[in-house]
Amino acid sequence: MKDKKVTILLVDDDPELIWILTEALTKEGYRVLSAEDGKTAIQQVRNEAPDLVLMDINMPDINGIELLGRIKAISRRISAVMLSAYGEAKNVVKAMHAGADDFITKPFDIDELKITISKVLERKALACENESLKKKLKSRAEYENFIGDSNPILNIKKMIEQVADTELTILVRGESGTGKELVTRAIHSLSNRRDKPFIKVNCATLPETLLESELFGYERGAFTGAQRPKPGRFEFANEGTIFLDEIGEMPPSLQAKLLQVLEEKEFSRLGGKKSVKVDVRIIVATNRDLEEGIRNGSFREDLFYRLNEVTIFLPPLREHKEDIYLLVDYFLKKYSAMYGKEITSISPQIMNIFMNYDWPGNIRELENLIKKIIVLGSEEVVYTVIPHDVVEGKMVYKNTKIIPLKEVSRLAIQKAEKATIKSVLAKTNWNRIQAAKLLQVSYRSLLSKIKEYQIRE
Ligand SMILES: Nc1ncnc2c1ncn2[C@@H]1O[C@H](COP(=O)(O)OP(=O)(O)OP(=O)(O)O)[C@@H](O)[C@H]1O
Ligand SMILES: [Mg+2]
Incomplete structure (x- = not known):
């Protein structure tokens, strides 16, 4: 791999060695930079972002292993090959632990060095490829269960991709059953926090005090019954994502505390003085009209603006009915497989009814209906679920429910x-x-x- 753009930084306090290596590696087609001490090396790493550093373990101003640690802290992507004198086995082991990719013992043969460098670079290219492949596969898997190719859904997918790998706080809005949780999980799994926890808290299901201790934890003796300390969900979510569902139901006192966490990234447990630092990405969802909440005083305006760095608005299903075909197909496959049935399509009459219906329960309602059709092995159930006036105009007589x-x-x-x-x-x-x-x-x-x-x- 002799890509001309590949940059190698040589770090050695021996100018003669630097000169020889620069000659040899430049001939190989590499761009070669050099530094004779640790400080210059760090500057070069910052400014030039080399692909590989070739450095002596023994430097006058800084220990080579420490230097390696600092370079890796600037960028983990830089490969490192260490040069060591004979008999420094101990240091070599340390260097490998510190992230060195390979090492060469002085005095060395130039050809051996060239081979080592190209091997390390090849390995690195492969690792990068793997990583991007993995990322792609992962995102495809996430989208496999996020169905729809209507314009609003495509826009949402685009938006998810744009915001996933950022630290922005996201407000997901939409009626019940439109896919708010699905979107939130997709954002987490496309973010660089994907291997860390995803913690969901439903703000509507717990009374105020319980919700507070659930979110922020408590110390021993914080209240009667608090016999031992308990960390809150924010602590569990550290380095990951916390999903605060139904944020519109959060009581105002907790809204204030949440705002503080958002701003300071720290809080204290109930009954505790010590502050706990957390690194958590926050995503919230609601089907409530938060603006109305602000007007009637049940939702803090400052919190609203803080949460609303990005809003993803999920449209009701009636506004993207063209996706019903794909959704029906997807749910038929999913539940046929789950219940060992072989229903692969629905009748045109039923599809007609679906297209004429308003779907107040949105995609969840459609999903449940398909599930029922599969489980019961009959489409009749549609007539009992969907209101008469929708069904009437669109149905053949034999299926019409006669109204007394x-x-x-x-x-x-x-x-x-x-x-x-x-x-x-x-x-x-x-x-x-x-x-x-x-x-x-x-x-x-x-x-x-x-x-x-x-x-x-
Ligand atoms: N675009 C979609 N593709 C496939 N399935 C979807 C889609 N949107 C939603 N669903 C499915 O519909 C159901 C409801 O979605 P979800 O729980 O995300 O909705 P929600 O907006 O959080 O609803 P609620 O406000 O009631 O909590 C889930 O089973 C989800 O998998
Ligand atoms: Mg939900």
């Missing part, structure tokens, strides 16, 4: 009542007393109808 006449008139009355109440309320500017008078019903019965029909201002 009584039910028909009840539904018609409801519809008419709702429309009338709405229009009268609009006329009276939502003055309910006046509206009740106009409609000639009691105030109470008007209120109960407003509630029953879920009429909102």
Whole structure:
């Protein structure tokens, strides 16, 4: 591998040796730099980013092993070949531990040196290739279960790739069942934290004090029953990612503490004085209207801006219905395999219904429905789950659920009542007393109808 761009840095306090090696290696097509002491070597590493350092273990101003450690701290990608005098076996072992790739004993043969260098560089190229291959494979695996090729989904995939390997805090928004958790996991596994923990905490399921101790841990005696100290999820997530689901439900006092962690990257356990430092990437999700939360005082505005370095907005399924084909196909395969069935497609009538339905439960609802079809081995279940009016227009007669006449008139009355109440309320500017008078019903019965029909201002 004699790529002209490959740069080698020679570090040795013997100018004559440097001169000879520069000659020989330049002839081989390498770009050769040199340094006669440790300080210059470090500068060269910083400024020139060499691919390989060839250095003497014995330097006048700095121990070669220490120098190697410093160089590796600047960049782990730099390969290192050590030159050592005969009888320095101990140092060589130390150097290998410190990350040296190979070593050569002085005096050496130039050809032997050339071979060693090219071997080390080859190994390095292979390692780089492997790494990028692994990364690609991994990302493909992540996307294998993230289905969709509509524009909104492609944009989200692009965004995930752009933000995954950064430290940005991410706010994932979208209705229930749109894939917020799936996206969050994809971000983690495409980030350089992928081999570290991914910790999920649902802020909606725990009462305030429990949530606090769950997140931040506690010291012994912090409260009755705290018999031994317990680290919180933030500590478990160290070097990894913490996923705070349903952040909109987090009580304000905890929001303040979270803001502090975001800003200072440290906190203290409940009942503790010592501060705990953590390196955690934070991703939060919500299906709540956080702006409304800010207006009504249930969500801190400063936290909102701090969390919202990047927002990924997942569209409801009804806004990317073209993905339904791919999703149905994917879920059919997934659950057929899981339940040992062989259902590979659904009928055109059912697909028609799917395309006409609004999917309030989004992709989760579609997934559950396909699962039911597979488990029950019949599409009939669709008619019991999806509302009549969606099904009706799109179905052949034999499958139509017949609605009893009584039910028909009840539904018609409801519809008419709702429309009338709405229009009268609009006329009276939502003055309910006046509206009740106009409609000639009691105030109470008007209120109960407003509630029953879920009429909102
Ligand atoms: N694009 C997609 N491709 C394949 N499966 C998906 C996709 N989006 C969501 N799903 C599946 O739908 C289900 C719901 O997704 P997820 O749990 O990520 O939604 P959510 O937005 O977190 O919902 P909630 O707000 O209710 O917690 C999961 O089983 C998930 O695997
Ligand atoms: Mg979720």
